[in-house]
Amino acid sequence: MQTNKTLALLAALTLGAASAQSLAAAPTTTAGTTISNTATASYTNPATNATTSTQSNTVTTTVLPRAGFDLTYVGGGDSVTTNTPGGAPADYQRAVLPGTTVSFEYVAVNNGNTTQTISLGNEVTGDVSGVTFYPESADTNNDGSLSAEEIAAATPITSVTVAPNGDDTTTPAVENNTGEVNFFMVYTVNPTAAPDAVVGATPVGTGQEYNGTANVQKTETATDLFFQYNQVTVQDSGALIGPRNDADGNGGPVTPPYTDAAGNTITPTASDSQQANVNAGVTAVTFTNTVQNNGDATDTYTVSSSTPGTVFLTPDGTPVTTSPTTVSITPADGSAPYDVTYTLVGGNLVIGGLRPGDSASFQNTIPFTDTTPNVSDTQTTTLTVVSTNNPDRTDTTTNIIRDPGLLFGDNIPTSTNPDAPYNPNPAAQPGQTVTFPMQVVNTGGATDTYTIQPTTVTFPVVGGGTVEVPVTYAPDTNCDGVADGTGSTLTLEPGAQGCFVATVQVPANAVSGTTPPVTQTVTTGSGLTATDTTNTVTVQVTDSNVALAKFVQGGNGETSSNGITAPAGYTTSNSALPGENLNYAIVAKNNFNAPVTNFFVCDTVPMNTTFVSVSGGGVYSTDGGATWSSTAPTTLAAGTPTAKGGEVCVAPADRTLAAGSTFQVNFTVRVN
Incomplete structure (x- = not known):
């Protein structure tokens, strides 16, 4: 990524998206989604004296x-203040020569719960033309530009x-949609x-917006959803700094990857940047960058680094000091070589005596700290070059580790x-086989190997x-379990x-209960280690004799389930808008001819909903029945x-359900 960048005439300038944050609103539930929920009950089986569980029907x-939609910057931030280039x-913000074609990356954000197509228009300020939009896929080399x-x-x-x-x-x-689609705006600063x-210019979107009663067509304006202008300052000369042998940073052509003295591979891009993907434990990388005088007179250039502790070196690796070091330059026109000086002034590199059109390279060793192991x-370092002839003429480039x-x-x-906390904790009878689906993600910048240990x-x-x-382990390359x-x-x-499937054979003589956590470890070829210690196996015998049914108010579903008749006005399915309440009735019936002790009913906040209230019991628990309170949460x-929310358990005050009797819990949630 680059700022205050002067480019050669007709070169392409791009704002990349190195670390775009999520811009879409917290996910609302997708239109057409079916919200399903099932309740459970637990009790002591009077026939076997064993703790037993049962499950209700599913309510939908x-x-x-x-x-809803918005167009905005990569990373967001559009507001009333961004309605003009200023x-x-x-x-x-960029600084370029007349005739230069520039491009800026933007994000289309879906703030609703249904897929929509957003039309792209534009507003311009000043002497520019040829506004065109391109998909993110136009960036064929994936360098962010x-x-x-x-x-x-x-294709536009x-x-x-x-x-x-x-x-x-x-x-x-x-x-796993992000609710965002990136695209590029491209235009030409007229000669x-x-x-x-x-x-400058701004994209202007037209799409669907919910107005409180219906989804209607809407176009962004300066006062409604706001514009998101970019700014270009027209220059007439300036200094250039870029990756090794590519001072303008536009990749014409891109310098091939190279290796520093410590063996780190560095890859230049066409977006005025270089990236080093390093192994664990690396504490510094040495980049090579190039400065060019694209003005009309011999000039002296000062190069500064945004990362403290950067060490500047000559092209052959000699540290630059406060005493001038002479370096020979080969002119762009092929004439006789001449000397320039490299000097350290106030911690910055000063290159003196560079003629018009000529380039001078240098090395810079950048310290790196592994702030978050695994x-x-x-770490992005910005190098800035400033012309002594005209301090307003500056340029930047980035070195990334x-x-x-x-x-x-x-x-x-x-x-x-x-x-890691997901812990499926499979239950099995003695002699059965259970599996743990395990997942590995390469969050680094280079290809790596991942080995799971015995x-x-x-x-x-x-x-x-x-x-x-x-x-035992086997690969699951498509992570389908x-x-x-x-x-x-x-x-x-x-x-x-990538994924592994872990398989465990439960012994035929295993005692019922939950095993200690299983320690599972993955190591990488680059020197990292990660451990998961949450999985267990539950060995148990099940028995069931309590019927449980769940119903939701309204709709036209079934009015009975598992032998239980729904309360008046309740069925097994309905429909609702985001923001509406779902009123559930959970009914348990003791079909034993004896009381059921240690009885309680549990329900969880369904996916895509928010808890509102629960009632109907004498005591309540939010930790799975470990502790109880007479006050409802x-x-x-x-x-x-993608996951359920919190759980609440409800029971009569004495935790006993009499023979032939029923127990009803009222549970209300709101659709997100």
């Missing part, structure tokens, strides 16, 4: 569409289609543009990241003592995920698009 609610954020060649090869677009934030639960696929003039850290990253834990089918599960057995059972290969090692590209964790 269909969610209706509610549209209010553009610093990362959306569009080169002149990429623009020429790409006039709209973007954006899925809502989260997973579309109406489809079997797991999309007639006056030096020092300030020009998580990929990205990324260390390896590793996420490891349970594989949740609805998530692209592992979740481990065991400890099972108490009948007669006393324990048995250590080995855990089914093994599809052999071996214990995966190779993953940057950002890719007023808050529970909300459900998410």
Whole structure:
């Protein structure tokens, strides 16, 4: 990424998206989503004196569409102050020569719960022309920018289609949509543009918005949803700094990857940046950068670094000191070489005597700190060059260091990241086989190998003592929970995920109960280690004789389930808009001919909903029945698009359900 950048005539300038944050609103429930919920009950079986559980029918609610959208900067931030070029954020301000084609990256955000297509228009200020939009896919080399060649090869677009934030639960696929689609705005600063003039443009979106009663067509204005202008200052000369042998940073051509003295591989891009993907433990990387005099007279240039502790060196690796060091320069016109000086002044590099059109390279060693072990850290250093002839003429380039990253834990089918606390804790009878779906994500900047280490599960057995059972692993390359290969090692590209299926054979003489946590460990070829210690196996025998049914107010579903008749006005399914309440009735019936003790009914906040209230019991528990209170809870964790929220358990005051009697819990949640 670059700021205050002067580029050669007709070169392409792009604002990249190195670390865009999520801009979409907290996911609302996707239109067409079916919200399903099932209740459970627990009691002591009077016939066997064993703790027993039972399950209700499933209640469903269909969610209706509610549209919303916005166009904004990468990272957000548009407001009333961005309605003119003067209010553009610093990362959306540029300085270029007349005739230059520039591009800026923006984000289309879906703030609703249904997929929609947003039409792209524009407003311009000043002497610019040829506003065109391109998809993010036009960036064919994935460097976060569009080169002149990429623009020429790409097909313009006039709209973007954006899925809502989260997973579309109406489809079997797991999309994990961000609710965002990036695109590029490209235009030309006209050759007639006056030096020092300030020009700019903004995309203007037209899409669907919910107005309180219906979804209607709406176009962004300066006072409604706001514009998001970029700003370009027209220059007539200036200094350039860029990656090795590419001072203007536009990749014409891109310098091939190279290696520093410590063996770190550095890859230049066409977006005026260089990136080093390093192994764990690396504390510094040495980059090579190039300065060019694109003015009309011999000049002296000062180069500063945004990272404290940067060490400047000559092209051959000699440290620059406060005493001038002479370096020979080969002129661009092929004439005889001449000397320039490299001097350290106030911690900055000063290159003196560089002639018009000529370039001078230098090395800079940048210290790197692994601030978050096992998580990929990205450190960006901005180098700025300033002309002594005209201090207003500056340019920047970026040197990026990324260390390896590793996420490891349970594989949740609805998530692209592992979740260590998820802990599926499978239940099995003695002699059965259980599996743990485990997931690995490469959060680093380079391809890496991931090897899962051998481990065991400890099972108490009948007669006393324990048995250590080995855990076997097989790769699950598409993370669908089914093994599809052999071996214990995966190779993953940057950002890719891979999975293992862990298999455990429960001993035939295993005692009922929950095993100690299983310690599972993954190591990487780059030197990282991650451990998951949350999985257990529950060995148990089940028995059931209490009927449980759940109903929701309204709708036209079934009026009975599991032998239980719904209360008046309740059925097994309905439909609701986001923001409406779902009133559930959970009914348990004791079909034993004896009382059931230690009885309680539990329900969780369904996915895509927020807890409102619970009533109907004498005592309440929010920790699974460990402790009880006569006061009903007023808050529970909300459900998410991919997971249930908090749980509440309800029981009669004496935790006893008389023979043949029923017990009803009233549970209310609001659709997100």
